[in-house]
Amino acid sequence: MVIAALANQPSAGAPARSAAISASNRANVASAAAPADAGFTDPRVYRVSPTLAVVRVPPASIAQYSTVESLRSPSKSPAAGHAIGAEGRLGVVVGRYGGRHSRSPGMDGVCMRNGGGVLGLLAPATSWGLFWGGWAALLPTLQDELGLDDGKLGLALFAVPVAAVPAMLLTGPLARRLGPRTLPLVTLGFALGTLAVAVAGSRWTFAAALLLIGATSGAIEVALNATTAAREALTGERLFHRVQAATPLAMVLAAPAVGLALHAGVSARAILVTIAVLVALSAAAAIDRRRWQEEAAEPGSARAERANGRLLIALSVVGAVGGTVLLMENTVEQWGAIHLTDNLHTGPFLASCGPAVYMAGLSAGRLLAQWRGERVGDAPLILGGGALGGLGLALAAAAWSTPTTLAGFALAGVGLAPVLPTLLAATGRAVAPSLRPQAISLVTTVSYAGFLGAPPLVGTLAGRLGLGTVLGVVALCGVVVMVGARSLRLLPAEAGPGTCDPDGASDDPGGSGGSGGSGGSGGSGEGDRAEGVRSDPPHHPRPSRRKGVAR
Structure with a gap:
């Protein structure tokens, strides 16, 4: 270079x-x-x-x-x-x-002078976590204010995943068309959804607001991942671990903060309006006037179609590995407190610490991966993450004591923390810029299936085998994650860095961006050598830690 x-x-x-x-x-x-x-x-x-x-x-x-x-x-x-x-x-x-x-x-x-730097990624991730962190604490109050029984509340809450899945699938093509405008747009929609929940006065308006929450929340997940992948390609920095550490950290802080606010007499509606304002501010922070540089799609030859078919299979496998991680994660979030209550007879406070220490472990693990992950490499991160995650859940399932169970949940969080960000980052690097939004959308959506499937699957099995036994079975999913590290080999060779286009002008990947002039399309492929640009002396590129792929 x-x-x-x-x-x-x-x-x-x-x-x-x-x-x-x-x-x-x-x-x-x-x-x-x-x-x-x-x-x-x-x-x-x-x-x-x-x-x-x-x-x-x-x-x-x-x-x-x-x-x-x-x-x-x-x-x-x-x-x-x-x-x-x-x-x-x-x-x-x-x-x-x-x-x-x-x-x-x-x-x-650098490359962020038109807005939307790392803060533009961290702000939506944090505000998104603030909402979902405080949501569980707000639900009982909202249920009482709206006069909903458990059955009606459950049906209303079902609107979230119903809207989220199609929105995740549609956000990929939307991100390809809108580029960096996608994230602030869907984040603003999420702010409006939060405000709609705050002003909902009946069962039906509440359900409609939750449909908007589900759709925009799913869109944020895809848009945030796609934007992070694009930024990594533009700047060469590792951003996924840092950005995805913000959400669980915000959730850990938001849950007790909302609880304290409710205890102090602040209404649930006032809290939701405050969160809506913060989400809207994060949407403004995410505005980026640059556009993503995309490569033109290749003609639809038979070879290209076969390559796209192989890519689809590879992305589905990567998404399945991510879904396994989210199945383990949602098991702890939904059933960790119940496990502590039923099997260790803890009080409400200690029971709530189970999911909390797991989320804290997620944040710590991702920050650690941000700090040292590049030295370790993608595949070892996933291997180690699956091993530590499975070991932590097995320790928690044993239920020897409250401290060991909490330590198991924390260890599982630290271990599983880098796996999904690593999979998403590898996907973003492997595909061409024009395919990146759809690829990220597919991996995210397939992964989300594991998150959705965890509560009913664990609940059904727990009724027959006991919750402790089921947690032990879920711990074995760590082995699946370890084997899933090999899924990175299915991805194509990494596509190289993208184009930093600060002024919104289109750059031809081979030259200056025009058919004529310096480095034009006619000679752009060899423009650097023909025009007298001195290239670096010969060197031996450092091989990627993923076998067979040159970085």
Whole structure:
């Protein structure tokens, strides 16, 4: 990979400094990347071609970006270009340059100057978790205010999964069409659904509001995953673990907070209105004016159709592994407190700690995977996650004591935490940008089937075998997850990083984005070599930890 560090000079209309770019090609690269802009103050990364990235830094602040300064003088760190090219990263090149853990000030915002940075992912994930974390505490109060018996409440709640499944399937094509606008749009819909629940005054309006909640909640799950995958492709950063750690952490904090608010006399409607406002604010934070760069679909040849058939099977298998994880997860969430109450005779507080420590374990495990997951690799994360998850549930099922049972639930949370984010991230990297939203939608929807199936399946078996025995059986699903680590081999070779398109302009993957001009379609495939761009010296790319796939 050829990396260019360009310092913008508005008066001259062209960059004055360049690394890894020959003098004859500087103007070509500058015009391909973007026109000179006297007003920009943040670093920007542009994808010029599959082998060329351009980093533009304001002249006034270039000194603080030591990594860019090093790129201007590559002789100071001659090995850095090899490391960048071997990793195949784009967008975090400045942060990665100069050491594995080095990150220059302000470079987390690269490629995000038009909004929708990491905060744009964390905000919807957090607000989504706030709603569902407080939902269980709000339900008894809402039931009393609406005068619903258990049967009517159960039918109303059934509207959530009924609406969620088709919405998840439809959000993939919607995300392909709307790109980054999808997440703020569906998050705003979720805010309206929360507000509708707050003002519902009858059984029917309550059920209608829950239909909207279910549809938008399912859409958020797909849109959030698709947007995270697109951001990973654009920036090269690992984001899934960080983003998905926000939701369980928010749920753990929201449940007691809502309980305390209700105990203090705050009405359920006031709490829901507050949550709706927070969700709406998170939708605003998710606005991103850039669009995702998509590759044109290949003609529908027989070979392409066979490849799509194999991809569909691979994605379904990956989704089934994710569904196994969610089956284990929802078993703890729905039956953990009952297990502590029935088999260990704990009080309400300790019983509620079972799902709580599991969710806390999920957050901790995902943050740990964010910190060290890249060193471990995808397959080992899934193998270890399945092993720890199964061991933790087996320990909880043994019900030797309350502390050991709680420790088992926490261990299961830590173990299973990185599995689903790892599967989604691998899916996003493996497919072409034009197929990414649908692929993420399929994996998410198939996984959701395990989440939906857990309560009735465990309940039916528990009535015959006992809840402790059923938890032991569910613990064996950890073995299925471990075997499922091999499902990553079914995915195609990773598709390479996507295009960072800060100004919304379309870039041809092989050149500057036009049929003519520098690096046009006629010669874009070899434009870098033909136009005199000096590529990195030969190196041996670091093989992926997934067998047979070059990173």
